Amino acid sequence: MTENYNKFLRLFLFFVFFSIFSSTLHSQCAGTDATLTVCDIPNASSRTIDLFSLLGGTATPGGTWTDDNESGGLNLNTGILNAQLIRQSSVYTYTYTAPSNNGCADNTAVVTVTIGGYSGVTSPNVSVCSSVGFFNLFQAFNGVDVSPQSNGQWHNDTTNQYVNSSINVTNMEGNFQFTYTMPAIGTCPAMSSTAFISVFRAPESGTPAHLDLCASDGLSAYTDLDLFSRISGYDLGGTWRDNSATGELTFNGDHNINIERIYNTRGEGNYGFSYRVPSNNPICPDDITTVRIRLETKLDFTDAVAVVNSDICEDEISTASYSVMITKGPAPIPNGTYYVYFTVSGPNGGSERVTANFTNGILIFPISSDYFKDVGIFNVNITNIVSVNSILACRNIINNLSDDLIVYPLPDLTDAVLDTPVICQNQDAVINMSNALNLADGVYDIVYNISGANAATAQVTRITVVGGKAVFTVPEVLNAKSGTSVIRITRITNVVSQCTNTANVRGEIQINPLPNFSTLRLQIQNVCFGESVTAAISGFGNLTDVTISYTISGSNTSGIETVTLTPVNGSANFVVPSVLLPNSGTSTLNITNLKNNSTNCDTAVVGVSDSFVLNQIPAAPSVNNQTFCKADDSTVADLQPHGNQYKWYNSPSLTTPLVDSYILKSENYYVTVTSAAGCVSPPSMITVTITDVPAPELKQDGGNFCGLDNPTILDLSNNTNSPMTVVWYDAPTGGNLLSSSTILIDKNTYYGFDFSPTDNCFSDENLAVTVSLKDCDAPQYPFFIPDGFSPNGDGINDSFVIKDIEFLYPNYTLEIFNRYGLGMYKGDKNKPAWDGMNYERSGIAGGVAPNGVYFYVLHFNKDNKPPIQGRLYLNR
Structure with missing residues (x-):
């Protein structure tokens, strides 16, 4: 609302709409009802409206006022209405009640007041930081003029939306215009005020994710912690500060810390690191986020x-x-x-x-x-x-x-029962107690007496009771005589609590006599190690069901072993378990106990033993995996170790030994060794690998050369796929190894074998190459035609020959004529040299050409090259 508009409203509304209308006359004591409309709220007169003066001259002073609608603007003592204190535009009623001693039957009057809307005066511009979160638009008013009323409507002119007075500026930035409008009421028009709000974005230092760590569990994962990983939603450009002076942040911009080092140097505790982002405007403060790191040490109550x-x-x-x-x-x-x-x-x-x-x-x-x-x-x-x-x-x-x-509980053996054990003479008697249902589980000491075949008094033993049951032992010394002994428990005491009580529990012990071992004899034959060892025992007398106990000493030792026997005519045999005989050598079997299974009575045996020998089994041969070349056709005879004492097999079942001529394959082989005593060792296994190196491969036209280059075996090797490892022979089998400098011969066949340095093997197959030395390019290889020769037999220049022409022009022909044009010689690659004889006229070896000048014609017979002619001089 502009300043002129405010002045207009204040003058117009105050003088036009401030009016009083008389209402129905209720009584002479309270005056008459009245109405009032107040539109110009900011006017000073709106603060001091005398409602009593509106009641008419008949109103009796000294009465009381009530604010019927709780408008808050009326002074109840003076009747003065301050419209500027009323926070909402509306219609309010105020009741005046005259003094009750005036004799009036109806002593109340009502003043009805319409309060017009007032939208207030805004500040020229309001700056807000987005960090405040919610901003109340009413804060945009200048605070000097009268405050606006609260029942208007805010409108965001920037986004064209109606909004509440409290707006969220968190994600807002920029300039915004908001208009506050108070609606029209009665004769008071609507009013609007516009606020200009500038929202500045606050710096964001982020939301911390505090770190609580148990240092005892290890901090190796935190030796290079990026503090930025512990905050989210932050702006860049800030700096970190070490609030705890740990020394981890060493330069401006550092944001990595070693928590393990902090703990090692400073121990457990709270450590803080703050990230501060500076504000880029004067409205918003810098933002600071602190990351707290709590390090604790685990308490160990082990063995507490x-x-x-x-x-x-x-x-x-x-x-x-x-x-x-x-x-x-x-x-x-x-x-x-x-x-x-x-x-x-x-x-x-x-x-x-x-x-x-x-x-x-x-x-x-x-x-x-x-x-x-x-x-x-x-x-x-x-x-x-x-x-x-x-x-x-x-x-x-x-x-x-x-x-x-x-x-x-107090121990109570009422109704307890003792069983009647049957034992052997000089044996402990194990007595089972049952039905001691009144006895709590626990450990007890009992006192008992023995009578009958044996006698004893006040014997003390300890029992453990579980579920009304317990077991105790009457020692062998109290069972020296066979027959029936009577046992009676007289007292019981809880060992832990020492609670004690009397008892009267009776039982019996049946005692059988011990068997006789004096006639026992033992015999064991010597055997090879690993074979069954049979023990023969005699002298059992009339015993037919016995158990003997024995031990083994010497090369083999054992604890007490038992075996049940059924003697016939006083004798029985048994096989000593092989697990008791893991070693070769001399061992002794000692019978230590004899038990009569019919009575379960046993006695210790002394002096019944026999020694026996277990011949040693040789150890498995020491072997290694072996590799052979396929080209060698290796056999079993090539395996190591080898000799008459060794046998080789190709099956772990060792069914049939292999003959020496057996050709080896890539498979597993097993070898045993037999000792002088005929004992066979366990097998050792090796893996035989037959290595086959592929034959070398010749490159395309790899056997074609030009003889002018004097190609060698090395050149042939270089034309294969394995130039560094191929070797050459002059025959496929039994041939001679050719050196790399060997000169190749036209139409000779050479045999190449590849060699693997890794496997130290030659290829089983070979590469056969028949060499051609005719692969020459004439322009690349010029040749020399001599202009004379001296066929005098001195071994120097004795013939006329064009050197190496056969490589360039393998189909050439050479004709020589004398100065009269008569033919003297005709040659080619098979007859390349003229020795100075007249072959045309006199036949082979006939006619000696005299000294002088001769002429030649050379026919190339290749590439349409025309023949050439020249002269030469023969001088003997």
């Missing part, structure tokens, strides 16, 4: 001990009190206050957390006796112990930290 004090008898339940003492293990536990979590088993059990102090490795806390109101075993289990200041980054090591508290 918990003790609940203390076990009681059932008659002490009502008066007992308890405590738990925890003593630390080898690991140090700092003094301080800790939370202790524990559970208690039993019908009244539960879980609890208490606070207690560790002092010099010991923590003690009381535990309620309500947990232990019955007879039984109650387990108190410590589930966790943590410092009250811990953030629980570590799971402390507790392991099995518990103790049982036992409430013992």
Whole structure:
């Protein structure tokens, strides 16, 4: 709203719409009802509207006012209405009640006031930082003029949307225009004010992800922590600060820290690193985010001990009190206050957390006796112990930290029953107690007496009772005589609680006599190691079902072994298990015990033994995997080791040994060795690999050369796929190895074999190459035609020959004429040299050409090259 518009409204509305309308006359004491419209709210007169003056001259002063609609603008004591205090435009009523002592029957009057809308005066421009989050548009008013009323409507002129007074500027940036409009009411028109808001983007230092680490679990994954990885939604361009002075940030812009080093040098604790992003405008402050790193050390309660004090008898339940003492293990536990979590088993059990102090490795806390109101075993289990200041980054090591508290019943052997064991003379008697249903599980000492075949008094033994059952032993010394002994238990005492009670439980022991071993004899034959060892025993007398015990000493040793025998005519045999005889050499079998299985009575045996020899089995041969070349046609005779004592097989079953001429293959072979005593060793396995090197391959036209180049074996090698490893022979088998400098001969055949340095093998197949030395390009190879010769037989220049022409022009012909044009000689590659004889006229070797000048014609017979002619001089 412009300044002129505000002035116009204030003048026009105040003088035109400030009017009073009389209403129905209710009474003379309170005056008459009235109405009022106030449109110019900012006008100073709007603050002091006297409602009493609107009631007419008949109103009796001294009455009371009520603000019927709680507008908040009326002074109830003075009747003065301040329209500027009313926060919403609307129609309000105010009731005046005259004094009650005026004798009027109807002493109230109502003033109805219409409050027009006022949209306020905005500041010229408002700057807001986006970091405030929500901004109340009413803050855009200047705060000097009258505040706007609250029941108008805001409109975002920039986005053309109606909005609430509180807007979220978090993601806004730039200049925005908002218009606040108060609606028309009654005769008061609508009013609008426009606010110009500039939203500046705040710097974003990000949202921290604090790091809680258990240093005891290892910090190797945090030796190069990028602090930027612990914040999100941040702006670039900020700097990190080491709030804890760890020394990890060493230069401006550094943002990597070594947490492992922090812990190693400074220990556990809280460490802070702040990221500060500067603001690029004066409206928003710098933004700072702090990343907190908490390092804790795991507490180790391994081998710690918990003790609940203390076990009681059932008659002490009502008066007992308890405590738990925890003593630390080898690991140090700092003094301080800790939370202790524990559970208690039993019908009244539960879980609890208490606070207690560790002092010099010991923590003690009381535990309620309500947990232990019955007879039984109650387990108190410590589930966790943590410092009250811990953030629980570590799971402390507790392991099995518990103790049982036992409430013992008084021992009671009523209705208990003892069985009647049948034993042998001089043997312990194991007695089973049952039906002791009144006896709680536990350990007890009993007192008993023996009478009958044997006698003893006040014997004490310890029993463990489980489910009304227990077992105890009457020692052999009390069973020296055969017959029937009577046992009677007279007292029982709980070992742990020392609770004791009398008893009267009777039982019997049947005692059988021991067998006789004096006639026993043992015989064992010597055998080869690995063969069955049979022991022959005689002298059993009339025993027909026995068990003997024996030991082995010497090269082989054993504990006590047993075997059941059925003697016939006093004799029996058995085979000594091979597992007891792992070594060769001399061993002795000693019979140590004889048992009569009919009575289960046994006796120790002395002096019954025999020695025997187990011939040694040779060790498996020491062998290695072997590799052969296919070209060598190797046989079993080539395998190592080799000799008459060795046998080779190609099957692990060792069915049939291989003959020496057996051609080796790529497969597994097995070898044994036989000792002088005829003992065969276990087999050793090797893997034989037959290596076949591929024959070399010749490149296309690789056998064609030009004889003018004097090609050698090396040139032939270079025309193969393996020039460095191929070797050449002059025959496919039994040939001579040719050196790399050997000159190639036209139409000769050469045989190439590839050689593998890795396998040290030649190829089984060969490459046969028949060489051609005619592959010459004439322009590339010029030749020389001599102009004379001297056929005098001195071995120097004795013939006329055009050297190497046969390589360039293999089909050439040469004609020589004398000066009269008569033919003297005709030659070609098969007859290349003229020796100065007249072959044309006199036949072969006929006619000697005289000294002088001769003429030649050379026909190339290739590439349409025309013949050439020249002259030469013959001088003998």
